[in-house]
Amino acid sequence: MARKVLVLPGDYIGPEIMEEAVKVLRAVDRRFALGIELEHGLLGGAAIDACGVPLPDETLAQAREADAILLGAVGGPKWDGVERHLRPERGLLAIRSELQLFGNLRPAILYPQLADASSLKPELVAGLDLLIVRELTGGIYFGEPRGIRTLENGEREGYNTYKYSESEIRRIGHLAFSLARKRDRRVCSVDKSNVLEATVLWREVMEEVARDYPDVELSHIYVDNAAMQLVMRPKQFDVMVTGNMFGDILSDAAAMLTGSIGMLPSASLDKDGRGMYEPCHGSAPDIAGQGKANPLATILSVAMMLRYTLGSAEAADTIEQAVSDVLDQGLRTPDIHSEGTRLVGTAEMGDAVLAAV
Amino acid sequence: MARKVLVLPGDYIGPEIMEEAVKVLRAVDRRFALGIELEHGLLGGAAIDACGVPLPDETLAQAREADAILLGAVGGPKWDGVERHLRPERGLLAIRSELQLFGNLRPAILYPQLADASSLKPELVAGLDLLIVRELTGGIYFGEPRGIRTLENGEREGYNTYKYSESEIRRIGHLAFSLARKRDRRVCSVDKSNVLEATVLWREVMEEVARDYPDVELSHIYVDNAAMQLVMRPKQFDVMVTGNMFGDILSDAAAMLTGSIGMLPSASLDKDGRGMYEPCHGSAPDIAGQGKANPLATILSVAMMLRYTLGSAEAADTIEQAVSDVLDQGLRTPDIHSEGTRLVGTAEMGDAVLAAV
Numbered sequence: 001m002a003r004k005v006l007v008l009p010g011d012y013i014g015p016e017i018m019e020e021a022v023k024v025l026r027a028v029d030r031r032f033a034l035g036i037e038l039e040h041g042l043l044g045g046a047a048i049d050a051c052g053v054p055l056p057d058e059t060l061a062q063a064r065e066a067d068a069i070l071l072g073a074v075g076g077p078k079w080d081g082v083e084r085h086l087r088p089e090r091g092l093l094a095i096r097s098e099l100q101l102f103g104n105l106r107p108a109i110l111y112p113q114l115a116d117a118s119s120l121k122p123e124l125v126a127g128l129d130l131l132i133v134r135e136l137t138g139g140i141y142f143g144e145p146r147g148i149r150t151l152e153n154g155e156r157e158g159y160n161t162y163k164y165s166e167s168e169i170r171r172i173g174h175l176a177f178s179l180a181r182k183r184d185r186r187v188c189s190v191d192k193s194n195v196l197e198a199t200v201l202w203r204e205v206m207e208e209v210a211r212d213y214p215d216v217e218l219s220h221i222y223v224d225n226a227a228m229q230l231v232m233r234p235k236q237f238d239v240m241v242t243g244n245m246f247g248d249i250l251s252d253a254a255a256m257l258t259g260s261i262g263m264l265p266s267a268s269l270d271k272d273g274r275g276m277y278e279p280c281h282g283s284a285p286d287i288a289g290q291g292k293a294n295p296l297a298t299i300l301s302v303a304m305m306l307r308y309t310l311g312s313a314e315a316a317d318t319i320e321q322a323v324s325d326v327l328d329q330g331l332r333t334p335d336i337h338s339e340g341t342r343l344v345g346t347a348e349m350g351d352a353v354l355a356a357v
Numbered sequence: 358m359a360r361k362v363l364v365l366p367g368d369y370i371g372p373e374i375m376e377e378a379v380k381v382l383r384a385v386d387r388r389f390a391l392g393i394e395l396e397h398g399l400l401g402g403a404a405i406d407a408c409g410v411p412l413p414d415e416t417l418a419q420a421r422e423a424d425a426i427l428l429g430a431v432g433g434p435k436w437d438g439v440e441r442h443l444r445p446e447r448g449l450l451a452i453r454s455e456l457q458l459f460g461n462l463r464p465a466i467l468y469p470q471l472a473d474a475s476s477l478k479p480e481l482v483a484g485l486d487l488l489i490v491r492e493l494t495g496g497i498y499f500g501e502p503r504g505i506r507t508l509e510n511g512e513r514e515g516y517n518t519y520k521y522s523e524s525e526i527r528r529i530g531h532l533a534f535s536l537a538r539k540r541d542r543r544v545c546s547v548d549k550s551n552v553l554e555a556t557v558l559w560r561e562v563m564e565e566v567a568r569d570y571p572d573v574e575l576s577h578i579y580v581d582n583a584a585m586q587l588v589m590r591p592k593q594f595d596v597m598v599t600g601n602m603f604g605d606i607l608s609d610a611a612a613m614l615t616g617s618i619g620m621l622p623s624a625s626l627d628k629d630g631r632g633m634y635e636p637c638h639g640s641a642p643d644i645a646g647q648g649k650a651n652p653l654a655t656i657l658s659v660a661m662m663l664r665y666t667l668g669s670a671e672a673a674d675t676i677e678q679a680v681s682d683v684l685d686q687g688l689r690t691p692d693i694h695s696e697g698t699r700l701v702g703t704a705e706m707g708d709a710v711l712a713a714v
């Protein structure tokens with residue numbers, strides 16, 4: 001059975017890190033006879049340059065056909081002047097929404113080899129393994145009505161709508177609970193139910209979903225306290241589940257706790273487990289074209305893709321082990337470099353993983 | 358000229374820390390002949406117990422009469438069963454809104470004596486002095502329509518409205534810029550203008566306000582990146598200005614960076630500089646009644662009150678110096694205690710500040 005993977009390299013460092021990730025994907029494909037078919041497409045700035053829109057119809061058609069999508073990174077200053085609704089990020093938001101990729105998994109893992117990279121004291125983050133499950137196709141990101149209007153008194157007002165229906169909350173809840181079952185069986189749901197009605201319903205539905213998972217513990221935390229606890233005692237969490245906006249903020253903070261956002265992959269899943277996989281970091285315009293970008297987050301995104309969508313846990317394990325091996329060998333791209341380790345570039349890092357696979 | 362200060366001790370540790378703060382306030386009042394008149398009132402759980410509502414009309418009337426309000430902390434598990442619209446927090450939200458206390462100042466300062474208390478590596482936070490200016494009476498906290506409704510398909514949906522008008526943005530902008538003038542002259546405005554229209558207008562108006570302050574530098578950052586940068590390099594910021602929701606999250610994260618939230622005061626100002634002053638921490642039900650609470654954040658709130666509303670910078674300096682002195686003496690409440698320092702209780706700490714004043 002063929003498995004179609006759509007590769008969307010994106011902008012700035014996107015193509016550089018993607019090249020390494022594709023090398024690794026091809027290697028495990030051969031080794032485990034996975035029958036993966038690769039196709040390439042355009043998203044974000046690259047698509048704007050070629051077709052004038054950040055998500056061309058052709059890319060969307062390719063995406064619908066594919067079992068999984070591997071994305072580099074989109075956006076950057078080159079398209080700052082473009083009209084708002086045509087910006088690179090719009091392509092990302094549109095593809096998430098069109099494919100109903102509602103379940104965003106953002107692991108924050110601290111590799112023991114990189115314990116020093118964190119801005120937190122090592123004892124607070126050593127062994128950190130936290131999974132943030134962020135709702136990705138609803139909430140204030142997509143809520144209508146939205147816009148900028150002129151009020152009766154002549155001044156303008158900007159407005160957005162934050163909303164979640166029971167079914168939207170339920171499906172992200174089920175995803176979080178079933179993932180917790182494969183981990184430490186603890187789900188912490190993040191809301192602001194002391195202020196926002198939308199999250200009162202969120203909390204209620206999470207309680208309801210929890211009844212189907214008596215073996216998983218559910219707790220609730222307000223988003224402001226969650227931000228504090230992440231800074232103070234991040235290891236207290238197993239799985240955190242939250243809405244689109246809070247998830248955006250908390251997952252970035254959590255990723256940064258590890259000090260090595262260049263190491264963190266992410267998955268965005270639909271209800272059937274098809275998904276889009278991408279590094280947590282952005283397109284890093286400042287280092288683009290210099291061969292300095294860390295390809296490991298993208299390579300680890302390939303591993304996630306193999307595990308969650310393509311059903312090859314073995315191949316996923318192999319890649320993750322290979323990444324751990326190259327870290328053991330002391331190889332480091334500039335973003336994770338420290339004294340006593342060997343500084344390498346994007347391609348050399350990719351080749352080392354390839355050799356270890 | 359008499360200056361009326363309304364004291365609202367609040368719940369759990371509220372009355373304990375307030376007792377110490379009032380001692381200190383009375384002392385500087387005598388020493389500097391400030392002519393301060395104190396009145397006491399009820400807010401939050403204490404008000405629910407006495408009058409059935411979290412913000413009684415009498416308290417509101419007292420608050421309108423007062424020049425400044427000194428608040429302990431409200432809320433706690435005792436009122437968990439109370440109907441949502443009567444919860445202690447509602448009293449807090451209502452008083453902010455009724456008095457139009459739109460300007461929330463939340464300093465995150467790391468006292469050199471407490472450098473070890475942070476969960477971040479000392480070199481990253483030593484000397485941290487960041488001021489978050491949070492809009493407090495608008496945004497999604499107060500936007501209408503809001504609620505939980507039943508959709509046509511029979512399922513329920515929770516919804517809130519995020520909105521800001523030009524004048525709301527302008528007044529918080531002016532506050533942030535004028536505060537920056539007394540500091541390092543850098544304002545960083547936090548938004549999510551790549552997704553939310555409400556914050557597109559926010560960014561635009563901040564640019565417009567900046568034109569009145571050519572000596573102050575304005576930069577913009579997305580809220581997810583702001584959360585990352587706070588964890589990674591908090592000292593890069595001088596003044597951050599943002600809306601109600603983002604401010605709630607970021608100011609708590611920033612406070613926690615110092616590792617000593619028990620040390621941080623806050624101010625909530627109206628357009629004439631009248632204000633409510635309170636510690637950043639909550640009512641700490643777990644340690645209430647044990648004489649363990651740190652009164653310094655409330656005592657430092659008194660200093661802020663003297664500086665921003667009562668116009669006695671000298672008295673404010675005296676209190677701040679006294680707090681620094683007791684830290685130099687090695688006195689520590691449990692929350693900031695470390696080896697080689699002397700553990701003291703709430704009253705002993707208050708007395709030490711009093712002696713130093």
Ligand SMILES: CC(C)[C@H](C(=O)O)[C@@H](O)C(=O)O
Binds near residue numbers: 092093552581
């Ligand atoms: C680029 C932006 C629209 C996006 C988001 O806010 O979702 C990004 O920050 C992310 O988290 O993937």
Ligand SMILES: CC(C)[C@H](C(=O)O)[C@@H](O)C(=O)O
Binds near residue numbers: 449605
């Ligand atoms: C208690 C709550 C309503 C309040 C808020 O969210 O504003 C608190 O978190 C704060 O920051 O003062």
